[in-house]
Amino acid sequence: MNKNNKITLITGANKGLGKEIARQLGLQGYTVILTSRNADAGEKAKEELVGAGCDAHTVTLDVTNSEDIANLADHLEKTFGKLDILVNNAGIALEWDGKPSNADKVRRTLEVNLVAPYALTEALIPLLEKGDDARIINQSSMLGSIGTAENNWDQVSGFMTVGYSTSKAGLNMLTQIQAKTLADKGILAAAAHPGWVKTDLGTDAAPMEVTEGASTVVELATMPREDFPNGKFIHKGEPLPW
């Protein structure tokens, strides 16, 4: 494995899209740090990637836990001294349980899908500033696209829930704010829609395999800096409406 000295952190990487993004980047020579809220699950995923030839590491992180976030920042500073790519991937869709949504589900969803990426990114900005060609990639969803809801409601209405869709719409705005406010620190930011992908969250009904679903984030992580769509919402290389 030819390491490229790019330090990449992916949240929620013990399974699903996060693990596959880590695997694909690891196979391209990126050092990948898989975070997982369950230490054993993180270790298992890390071992699988190391076995495949990746320079993979794991850190336990519940993205909603401020102590975990502080410990992670400290560990990264001591171990790597910088961060090049942050993929805010961990996410939940509590409302897809067939029961009516409620304020508690909405609150918990916003906490994981929106507040946590904000808090984690804030804590890691000093490390990203030390990165080479630093990028933040926020794993969003077309279900957070207000333009799609406005103009193509029939396509998305079956999947629209208040907590999930507003969390991803909020994540899109967070991305725009990050792209604008972090540019002078040399940090780029984009939001990604992976597609509807077969994972625990996406379910077996999804048409897309996880290998293909990971590709949008992997392309954003690996493309030349001059091609990076700063402040855009991207699916498979093409911009989506906010």
Ligand SMILES: NC(=O)c1ccc[n+]([C@@H]2O[C@H](COP(=O)([O-])OP(=O)(O)OC[C@H]3O[C@@H](n4cnc5c(N)ncnc54)[C@H](OP(=O)(O)O)[C@@H]3O)[C@@H](O)[C@H]2O)c1
């Ligand atoms: N699959 C799709 O069709 C699809 C479409 C659009 C967007 N997305 C987005 O893609 C991202 C990844 O989803 P996925 O499909 O790969 O789902 P997944 O297989 O269910 O994986 C979700 C990951 O997030 C982690 N997570 C949840 N809450 C967490 C917390 N509080 N702290 C740390 N980690 C936490 C999970 O950890 P545990 O294993 O411990 O639960 C898991 O590692 C999500 O942001 C999702 O919204 C997915």
